[in-house]
Amino acid sequence: MSVMIKVDNLKKIYGSGFEALKGVSIEIKKGEIIALLGPNGAGKTTLISTICGITVPSSGSVLVGGYDIAKDYRHTREMIGLVPQEIALEPFEAVISTVRFSRGLFGKPRNDAYIEKILRQLSLWDKKDAKIRELSGGMKRRVLIAKALSHEPQVLFLDEPTAGVDVELRKDMWDVVSDLKASGVTIILTTHYIEEAEEIADRIGVINHGEILLVQEKETLMQQLGQKQLRIDLSEPVHSVPDALAQYGLDLAPDGASLLYTYDATGERTGITTLLADLQSAGLVMTDIQTQQSSLEDIFVGLVKEKQ
Amino acid sequence: MNISAIKSIYVYEMARFFRTLAQSFLSPVLSTCLYFVVFGTAIGSRIDTVDGVSYGAFIVPGLIMLSVMTQSTSNASFGIYFPKFIGTIYELLSAPVNFLEIVIGYVGAAATKSMFIGLVILATSFFFVDITIQHPFAMIAFLTLTCLSFSLLGFIIGIWAGNFEQLQLIPLLVITPLVFLGGSFYSISMLPPIWQTITLFNPVVYLISGFRWSFFGEADVDVTISLIAIGGFTLLCMAVIWWIFKTGYKIRS
Numbered sequence: 001m002s003v004m005i006k007v008d009n010l011k012k013i014y015g016s017g018f019e020a021l022k023g024v025s026i027e028i029k030k031g032e033i034i035a036l037l038g039p040n041g042a043g044k045t046t047l048i049s050t051i052c053g054i055t056v057p058s059s060g061s062v063l064v065g066g067y068d069i070a071k072d073y074r075h076t077r078e079m080i081g082l083v084p085q086e087i088a089l090e091p092f093e094a095v096i097s098t099v100r101f102s103r104g105l106f107g108k109p110r111n112d113a114y115i116e117k118i119l120r121q122l123s124l125w126d127k128k129d130a131k132i133r134e135l136s137g138g139m140k141r142r143v144l145i146a147k148a149l150s151h152e153p154q155v156l157f158l159d160e161p162t163a164g165v166d167v168e169l170r171k172d173m174w175d176v177v178s179d180l181k182a183s184g185v186t187i188i189l190t191t192h193y194i195e196e197a198e199e200i201a202d203r204i205g206v207i208n209h210g211e212i213l214l215v216q217e218k219e220t221l222m223q224q225l226g227q228k229q230l231r232i233d234l235s236e237p238v239h240s241v242p243d244a245l246a247q248y249g250l251d252l253a254p255d256g257a258s259l260l261y262t263y264d265a266t267g268e269r270t271g272i273t274t275l276l277a278d279l280q281s282a283g284l285v286m287t288d289i290q291t292q293q294s295s296l297e298d299i300f301v302g303l304v305k306e307k308q
Numbered sequence: 309m310n311i312s313a314i315k316s317i318y319v320y321e322m323a324r325f326f327r328t329l330a331q332s333f334l335s336p337v338l339s340t341c342l343y344f345v346v347f348g349t350a351i352g353s354r355i356d357t358v359d360g361v362s363y364g365a366f367i368v369p370g371l372i373m374l375s376v377m378t379q380s381t382s383n384a385s386f387g388i389y390f391p392k393f394i395g396t397i398y399e400l401l402s403a404p405v406n407f408l409e410i411v412i413g414y415v416g417a418a419a420t421k422s423m424f425i426g427l428v429i430l431a432t433s434f435f436f437v438d439i440t441i442q443h444p445f446a447m448i449a450f451l452t453l454t455c456l457s458f459s460l461l462g463f464i465i466g467i468w469a470g471n472f473e474q475l476q477l478i479p480l481l482v483i484t485p486l487v488f489l490g491g492s493f494y495s496i497s498m499l500p501p502i503w504q505t506i507t508l509f510n511p512v513v514y515l516i517s518g519f520r521w522s523f524f525g526e527a528d529v530d531v532t533i534s535l536i537a538i539g540g541f542t543l544l545c546m547a548v549i550w551w552i553f554k555t556g557y558k559i560r561s
């Protein structure tokens with residue numbers, strides 16, 4: 001797949017002297033969905049705003065579809081649709097006219113059939129003549145999406161699209177996103193929620209303190225996540241893992257009252273059966289057992305902690 | 309040039325105006341009527357003529373200028389400040405438009421609105437007084453240039469303003485006094501000599517004088533100077549806007 005967006009050593013120092021992006025480099029492929037994951041203040045919005053032309057980079061370069069965002073801003077911006085994190089709409093404007101405005105602003109000739117299509121897709125058609133202030137928060141977010149799609153962009157940025165959105169709208173939104181992906185649109189979304197990234201993204205990027213910590217195929221990441229942990233509670237605490245069980249690489253909980261066994265849940269043999277048998281022959285009495293799966297969340301928290 | 313974008317901004321801004329048409333229409337008409345009642349009838353009955361023109365007719369150009377200048381400034385400054393304030397500016401900044409196109413869209417709309425208001429006031433005044441416009445083309449030219457230059461000024465204020473107080477500040481502290489003291493309601497020749505001299509430092513004097521000349525063929529200052537003044541002011545505003553464009557002042561962080 002060809003590269004749609006190429007960010008190279010991008011730095012952003014705000015007027016206040018704060019360095020929000022510390023040399024970010026990332027390549028986003030044409031037609032993929034990439035989720036940028038990161039805590040508050042990580043620099044997600046700053047990265048997006050810079051690519052879209054809202055903030056001026058301090059150094060580094062960004063190419064969109066092979067065009068430079070500074071030199072060929074008309075080309076790059078025509079290709080991009082942005083759904084901002086904050087809802088910003090004119091309260092007294094009618095839904096359809098604000099969407100039409102967006103299309104015109106991006107240099108596209110009027111096309112009522114297309115506008116109708118996206119409004120219908122976002123279940124906004126019956127609200128087309130309503131004033132923005134008469135809409136609910138979730139509907140306003142849909143209007144923002146409609147505006148972003150109004151000029152048929154090839155790249156769509158969704159900055160925390162599911163903030164304040166109910167389950168149903170979220171589903172609708174993912175349907176729209178899937179349709180867009182099917183038609184070849186590249187989608188970049190930011191989120192705090194790992195499940196969301198898991199649900200929809202092809203690749204996942206983790207960003208914190210203005211740095212990209214990791215960019216990986218979701219599948220690869222999920223394989224790493226295939227690790228499970230079995231926790232065996234003992235009736236009597238032990239001081240050390242009995243020698244007879246050495247081959248399992250068990251960890252002892254700090255209080256000595258439980259043993260922890262890490263295994264690959266995707267493997268054919270987990271070794272649980274033999275472990276339990278050996279445990280019994282070693283004379284240990286179990287009171288309880290439970291399994292845990294490490295989630296993206298664990299990896300994420302681990303990565304973020306590591307860097308701090 | 310992204311003509312489509314200019315058109316969109318212009319149409320969108322004008323739509324805002326037409327949505328509140330009654331208000332946009334009514335308030336200048338009403339205030340004109342009030343001015344005529346107070347100045348034209350009550351006070352004017354005690355003043356015979358100014359430079360050979362009845363006082364009621366004499367104040368018409370000044371009245372139009374007063375409204376046009378304040379309306380241009382407030383329309384244009386509000387037009388660009390509002391998106392900044394509610395955050396919709398993100399769309400302008402991420403659109404494939406340059407600053408010039410944004411300026412043409414917003415300033416063009418603001419100037420059109422105030423032009424419209426100026427013409428409404430002119431039409432209203434025909435009901436009160438007899439006026440013949442001696443130089444209609446010059447009148448339209450002065451009106452257009454004034455709408456344009458003060459809309460440019462308003463745009464600059466709107467970009468500069470960080471809050472609503474600042475947005476009102478310059479119109480309130482600078483423009484309104486200058487316009488009132490610029491001879492809207494009197495001829496400079498009516499002032500004592502020392503004040504005549506001081507008044508000549510007020511740029512608005514030249515605009516009102518030139519505009520009045522286009523009506524009555526009489527002026528406080530030479531029409532050429534008036535034209536140079538308004539032309540110079542327009543250029544100055546354009547230069548400031550060009551500088552904002554170059555530096556990204558207060559637009560892009």
Ligand SMILES: Nc1ncnc2c1ncn2[C@@H]1O[C@H](COP(=O)(O)OP(=O)(O)OP(=O)(O)O)[C@@H](O)[C@H]1O
Pocket residue numbers: 014015016018020038039040041042043044045046047085561
């Ligand atoms: N205009 C600005 N001036 C100065 N600092 C800013 C500005 N905008 C953002 N920052 C700072 O840059 C950092 C990154 O902000 P950014 O909005 O990109 O984070 P984010 O990852 O989008 O966070 P969130 O998940 O909360 O939306 C933050 O520390 C923020 O305070």
Ligand SMILES: [Mg+2]
Pocket residue numbers: 044045046085159
């Ligand atoms: Mg953000």
